[in-house]
Amino acid sequence: MNRTDRLYALREELRRAGSTGRTAARLAHQFEVSVRTIKRDISTLQYGGFPVWARSGPSGGYVVDASATLPPVNITVAEASALATALAVAQGQPFASHGTAALAKLLSVMDERARAQAKRLSNRIWINDTTESIGSAVLSPVEQALQEGRVLNLVYSDANAQVTSRQVDPQLLARLAGHWHLVAYCRLRQQIRWFRLDRIQQATLTTQTASDIPLADIGEPPPSARPVMSPR
Numbered sequence: 369m370n371r372t373d374r375l376y377a378l379r380e381e382l383r384r385a386g387s388t389g390r391t392a393a394r395l396a397h398q399f400e401v402s403v404r405t406i407k408r409d410i411s412t413l414q415y416g417g418f419p420v421w422a423r424s425g426p427s428g429g430y431v432v433d434a435s436a437t438l439p440p441v442n443i444t445v446a447e448a449s450a451l452a453t454a455l456a457v458a459q460g461q462p463f464a465s466h467g468t469a470a471l472a473k474l475l476s477v478m479d480e481r482a483r484a485q486a487k488r489l490s491n492r493i494w495i496n497d498t499t500e501s502i503g504s505a506v507l508s509p510v511e512q513a514l515q516e517g518r519v520l521n522l523v524y525s526d527a528n529a530q531v532t533s534r535q536v537d538p539q540l541l542a543r544l545a546g547h548w549h550l551v552a553y554c555r556l557r558q559q560i561r562w563f564r565l566d567r568i569q570q571a572t573l574t575t576q577t578a579s580d581i582p583l584a585d586i587g588e589p590p591p592s593a594r595p596v597m598s599p600r
Contacts, residue, residue, distance in 0.1 A: 448490075
């Protein structure tokens with residue numbers, strides 16, 4: 369199990385444990401790593417905003433805030449398989465890793481029989497996806513900047529292979545003509561620009577607060593464009 373998969377699994381194990389918690393020794397044995405590695409992983413989860421803390425005493429261990437656990441969820445086998453299919457297609461695309469974590473939460477609260485049926489159905493759905501994946505070194509800071517409203521420093525190669533350094537205020541992500549774009553206010557050009565994610569050579573998150581430009585001021589989207597979650 370690589371570290372990314374272990375972090376997801378560790379987070380879900382702590383959710384399942386609830387108020388009982390888990391000791392570092394038990395987690396180390398379960399994931400076949402050292403206690404030191406578990407402590408480092410817990411620090412990574414805490415740094416990422418996951419509400420887990422160490423409880424001292426004889427029954428000590430790592431405990432997750434009750435607000436981070438899921439109430440009973442009535443999700444069908446078909447719904448779980450649909451999410452798994454969508455995520456399989458979206459691997460290497462914006463926010464796909466967060467979707468994988470969300471699916472793991474849902475599967476963890478399904479009863480054992482339904483979970484087995486969902487996995488069986490999902491195994492009978494094949495894809496041959498050739499969509500180019502975006503590296504996590506670019507995706508992670510872009511996702512975080514958009515979510516938290518923070519400025520990004522970019523090293524960008526344009527269509528003519530000219531490389532420039534930009535400081536941008538992220539506004540939205542858009543998929544157009546087979547490519548993902550970061551739509552942002554470029555402080556170098558002093559206007560809204562579209563940056564293809566696969567042309568971003570480096571993305572560095574800053575502590576500066578990005579400007580929040582109303583969607584109406586960004587420009588008209590393509591006629592076929594729509595938000596990924598339509599309002600109800």
